[in-house]
Amino acid sequence: MVTSPPYNLDLRYRTYRDDRAEADYLAWLVGICQQIGRVLAPDGSFFLNIAGSSTQPWVPFELITRLRPHFALQNHITWVKSIALEGDSVGHYKPVGGTRFLNRNHENLFHLTHTGHVVLDRLAIGVPFKDKSNIARRGHTRDLRCRGDSWFIPYRTIRSKQQRHHHPAPFPQTLPEWCIRLHGKPDALVLDPFAGTGTTLLAARAVGARGIGIELDEEYAAVARGLLSG
Numbered sequence: 014m015v016t017s018p019p020y021n022l023d024l025r026y027r028t029y030r031d032d033r034a035e036a037d038y039l040a041w042l043v044g045i046c047q048q049i050g051r052v053l054a055p056d057g058s059f060f061l062n063i064a065g066s067s068t069q070p071w072v073p074f075e076l077i078t079r080l081r082p083h084f085a086l087q088n089h090i091t092w093v094k095s096i097a098l099e100g101d102s103v104g105h106y107k108p109v110g111g112t113r114f115l116n117r118n119h120e121n122l123f124h125l126t127h128t129g130h131v132v133l134d135r136l137a138i139g140v141p142f143k144d145k146s147n148i149a150r151r152g153h154t155r156d157l158r159c160r161g162d163s164w165f166i167p168y169r170t171i172r173s174k175q176q177r178h179h180h181p182a183p184f185p186q187t188l189p190e191w192c193i194r195l196h197g198k199p200d201a202l203v204l205d206p207f208a209g210t211g212t213t214l215l216a217a218r219a220v221g222a223r224g225i226g227i228e229l230d231e232e233y234a235a236v237a238r239g240l241l242s243g
């Protein structure tokens with residue numbers, strides 16, 4: 014499972030109303046996550062991408078706490094959308110105005126499993142060693158080490174909403190691709206129950222997995238079908 018549900022931040026989706034009372038929203042999403050758990054394979058992975066906002070910062074943490082009886086939280090990955098490095102910054106984000114809050118440059122990616130013991134293919138998304146002497150010294154056979162749990166995946170630069178098919182909140186294709194590759198099962202079957210314009214399905218196809226998407230809005234689903242048939 015790789016999915017990004019609506020975050021309840023009053024985004025303008027075409028069909029879905031993203032402005033529920035917080036208690037209703039959490040109850041709804043916990044119910045859906047329980048159903049995801051029901052169909053998740055015993056050695057499956059459930060990657061849940063969610064973020065809060067400056068004024069609703071608790072929601073992702075409320076959600077993940079409520080999922081504790083139903084899943085093991087095997088990894089908590091931070092998706093970094095933009096980062097300031099010495100004298101430079103890379104990536105895009107929506108700026109936060111005023112004087113109270115910092116710009117929000119990251120989102121959560123919770124990796125949930127049934128047992129907490131699902132074997133992953135960490136090197137499938139590994140990075141080369143910085144210090145090559147570590148390869149022999151630490152007994153590695155390949156010049157690859159685990160990438161860790163901070164994933165820098167910037168959005169590509171776009172000039173119009175049309176370039177994201179008029180959907181307010183797609184994630185970059187690299188995000189689901191890394192999830193599927195990290196899970197590391199050949200011929201994986203990937204479900205995205207909030208498929209939007211089909212980014213997870215495109216990622217599944219790109220890495221040789223099979224994908225199933227569920228999407229409420231007919232136009233987003235039509236875009237997904239079009240992209241998949243293109």
Ligand SMILES: C[S@@+](CC[C@H](N)C(=O)[O-])C[C@H]1O[C@@H](n2cnc3c(N)ncnc32)[C@H](O)[C@@H]1O
Pocket residue numbers: 016017018019020026028029180182183184185206207208209210211212213227228229230233
């Ligand atoms: C955050 S977006 C997902 C975007 C997707 N990851 C992409 O890259 O296009 C959440 C999606 O969930 C859809 N949605 C909301 N409620 C739904 C429901 N009950 N069943 C299926 N889809 C739903 C919305 O229409 C929206 O497209």
